[in-house]
Amino acid sequence: MRATSFRAALGAVTVLAMAQGSPGFAQALRVGLRAALDVADPASSYSPNRNITLQIYEPLLLQDATLKPVAGLAAAWRMRDPTTWELTLREGVTFHDGTPLTAEDVAHTIFRNQTTDTPLTYKSDLREIVAVEAEGPRTVIIRTRTPQPQLTFSLATFGIVSARATKDARPDDFRGGKAAVGTGPYRWHRWTPGQGVALTRNPDYWGTKPHWQTVDFRFVPNDSARVASLLAGDLDVIDAVPPGLTDRVEKAGNTRLMSTTAIMMIYLQLEMGREQSPFVTGEDGQPLPRNPFRDLRVRQAFSHAINRAAIAERAMEGAAEPASQFMAPGLDNHDAELKPVAHDPARSRALLAEAGYPKGFHMTLACSNDRYPGDAKVCQTLGQMLGTVGIQTRVETVPISILFRRRSAAPDGGPDVASFMAGYGSPNGLATSALSSLAQTMDRDRGRGGNNYTGYSNPELDRMVSEAEAEPDDARRTGLVRQATRQAISDSAIVPVYFTKAIWGLRRDLTMTPRADSFTFADTVRPSK
Missing domain, CATH: 3.40.190.10 (Periplasmic binding protein-like II)
Known part of the structure; x- marks a missing residue:
């Protein structure tokens, strides 16, 4: 070539x-x-x-x-x-x-x-x-x-x-x-x-x-x-x-503006690796006997509590697009049929009750305040939305350098928060790279799951991503990526919130x-x- x-x-x-x-x-x-x-x-x-x-x-x-x-x-x-x-x-x-x-x-x-x-x-x-x-x-x-x-x-x-x-x-x-x-x-x-x-x-x-x-x-x-x-x-x-x-x-x-939809996805990670999380507590401030985020119903409730359209239109004032997956429209293996998780507070509360948390719980959410446009404002908005369904959220906004350190700062090597907001844009522009980094089981020696700080692990998804990377046939590779993407979103391996729009000002x-x-x-x- x-x-x-x-x-x-x-x-x-x-x-x-x-x-x-x-x-x-x-x-x-x-x-x-x-x-x-x-x-x-x-x-x-x-x-x-x-x-x-x-x-x-x-x-x-x-x-x-x-x-x-x-x-x-x-x-x-x-x-x-x-x-x-x-x-x-x-x-x-x-x-x-x-x-x-x-x-x-x-x-x-x-x-x-x-x-x-x-x-x-x-x-x-x-x-x-x-x-x-x-x-x-x-x-x-x-x-x-x-x-x-x-x-x-x-x-x-x-x-x-x-x-x-x-x-x-x-x-x-x-x-x-x-x-x-x-x-x-x-x-x-x-x-x-x-x-x-x-x-x-x-x-x-x-x-x-x-x-x-x-x-x-x-x-x-x-x-x-x-x-x-x-x-x-x-x-x-x-x-x-x-x-x-x-x-x-x-x-x-x-001056003038120039813009484009960016590859950067703003998402939330929910720490589900620990059996008990010191950062998820009851009303008395004591850690709950079991980490709620190990239950898929709780992770789904968390996602249904988020009004992505409101964040994109109001908190971001139109400079974002609600996200349903890892890749933005127009980029590699974006699945047009995969829509954002619906904002449904009633469903969210019902799922929490079904999982054994009818009154919700308390947790921390950490976000950057100097990395992405509107990041601190979005974080506060997320905290308010979660609070309406019973997930009482303590929002902490810090410089991105500190947030990165906190992702693995706990004594057991996990994050020192229950959830954090970050951004990811696949450096090579491929969906397989995003899936591998964010959703595959973390394995430093094999270079997989490099940004998966949640403890999420699904051997079937691991297999699909690895097969997609090695598949020479475009159609078959697309099918594998689509399966892996839908599996990861269904499991709430991450919680996509929105894709940013890159906006420049210039003379x-x-x-x-x-x-x-x-x-x-x-x-x-x-x-x-």
């Missing part, structure tokens, strides 16, 4: 715009981001980190705006047999230090991603790779344990690093030190934790040269402050425009390519005239 470079195509548009009188080539772009980078190592799969690092370290294949793989560092690829992929590296690609990209760098990167201790990694997407070999400097052979017909989707998620520069690298070496060497359109310049990241143009980039001389990413978690900075002209582009402030951006004379004289992953890549922003 061969394809034209996605970045090169965008670059051609940029060159045309410049020829028509756009601002000069040596320009600075100032971008305001809601979520901050917390790890500079490109082995991290956390979305805010990837938003920055993928502009420095490029994948073998790039992702288009809907997350489909297109040519990148690999100019061609094919399956030699069901368990062997062959990729041909693009000629003339060099790292930022001038050294050429080779197959050895690819092999080193994949092994590094499989063995890293960095939190939130690509291990689950690479778990079936058993060998990476170099056949000369430009040919990479990847061998897998089982057939992996969609491996190219996963190869498009992580950046390739220099084997020479990252050998024995420490975390500080990626913060502008010797390891901060990629092949991307921008070079690492400076990171001020909690404040921002500065990048500079790579003049030796293999594709069309980037438009921006410098890119200044500023971390502005406060929604009002981020919008105000755009309107004042202190920022050129901002992400995650909150629903309540879209009118201000749209009606201002110097009126700029345009950009909205992406389903909500990333703000500098080389997709360009003059509109």
Whole structure:
């Protein structure tokens, strides 16, 4: 298979715009981001980190705006047999230090991603790779344990690093030190934790040269402050425009909005692994004899208590779509026949009574307050909805970094709350990846269930997901994914709430390519005239 470079195509548009009188080539772009980078190592799969690092370290294949793989560092690829992929590296690609990209760098990167201790990694997407070999400097052979017909989707998620520069690298070496060497359109310049990241143009980039001389990413978690900075002209582009402030951006004379439905699903996880939960109590404040969430009827009652349409329309002011499953409409294996769980408080109360909780119970719900647009507001709304059916909810909103730590902070390794709200967008754009990460039985050694902190385990679902990943026939794979999705939702392995809409604000004289992953890549922003 061969394809034209996605970045090169965008670059051609940029060159045309410049020829028509756009601002000069040596320009600075100032971008305001809601979520901050917390790890500079490109082995991290956390979305805010990837938003920055993928502009420095490029994948073998790039992702288009809907997350489909297109040519990148690999100019061609094919399956030699069901368990062997062959990729041909693009000629003339060099790292930022001038050294050429080779197959050895690819092999080193994949092994590094499989063995890293960095939190939130690509291990689950690479778990079936058993060998990476170099056949000369430009040919990479990847061998897998089982057939992996969609491996190219996963190869498009992580950046390739220099084997020479990252050998024995420490975390500080990626913060502008010797390891901060990629092949991307921008070079690492400076990171001020909690404040921002500065990048500079790579003049030796293999594709069309980037438009921006410098890119200044500023971390502005406060929604009002981020919008105000755009309107004042202190920022050129901002992400995650909150629903309540879209009118201000749209009606201002110097700014505009751009948006798309995103892959990010906001969901709830219910801790069901413990026999008794210290975070679910009776009216006396004492833990109940048995964890209610181990009963499917209670999990169903929890889901029926949620008015997803009201959250999407009112709490999110139209900037969300009620979710019924793992993948948003228009993305891989979205099941149009699977509708959101109905808001039915009467049914919810009846299920609680049937399960032995006619008066409900008390619990904690933890959410972030700095990661997703409206996250703290939605969390409070969820607490109120649950309270109306007897699930008295103590809502705790904290920074996302703290929420992530709390997911496995209890003495037994489980979450230190009964339920928490988080977001998940499959990095490779595949439903199988979402199912594996969120619903398969957690098995760190096998790279499965990496984000399944509930204790949920269903061997039949595990089998369906694994079979779907290895199935070469598209129709059969779709059937397996549909079965697994419906099983997971029926079991309330997770409780989907809504899909976010990615909304950007930008100067009126700029345009950009909205992406389903909500990333703000500098080389997709360009003059509109």
